[in-house]
Amino acid sequence: MKNEKRGSSGFVYFIKPEGRDWVKIGWTTNAKQRLIDLQCGSPEALSLLLVIPGSLALESSILSCLHSSDGRGEWRAYSEELKVLINTLAQFPDRAEEIVALAHAFYAQSIKRRAIIGRDRLRGIGYPVQDAPFPYAYEAADMLIATVLPVSSHGDAA
Structure with missing residues (x-):
């Protein structure tokens, strides 16, 4: 499989074992053969949810934008977040790079929002929270957002 990855065009696939809430996200040059290969080692029937050119x-970008999901290696929890991503990619496979970049930006905004909520909750229970570590979380999230979202001349995300 590793030799197949270098310099080849191929496909990103999403495979789900029936009755399980996990999805394998991978890359191959032959999705049907990959499903057959994985099925040999799986006690559950596997379904090919989606295959897109990529x-x-x-x-790697898809896997990293889902890193907050439970999972191991190329397996991710079949969360609402992943279902939305799969459905969106199915509708617009030719815009996959853009969709995944937006998913990264959404995740970064979520991190920033959670940092603010966490800080406020800690303060609410009387825990002495300094603002010092939180601006770094905000800056990191803003930098990630800025790298994937176009910015208008007014500084707002387009």
Whole structure:
């Protein structure tokens, strides 16, 4: 499989075992054969949820934007977040890179929002929270958002 990845065009696939809430996200040059290969080692029937044209970099980007989901390696929890991503990619496979970049930005905004909520909750129970570590979380989230979302001349995300 590793030799197949170098310099080849291929596909990003999403495979789900029936009756399980896990999805394998991977890259291959032959999705049907990959499903057959994985089925040999799986006690559950596997379903191919989606196959889209894409690079190994796209597969890595999808996996990294879902890193908050429970999972191991290329397996991720079949969360609402993942269902939305799969459905969106199915509708617009030719815009996969853009969709995944937006998913990264959404995740970064979520981190920033959670940092603010966490800080406020800690303060609410009387825990002495300094603002010092939180601006770094905000800056990191803002930098990630800025790298994937176009910014208008007014500084607002387009």
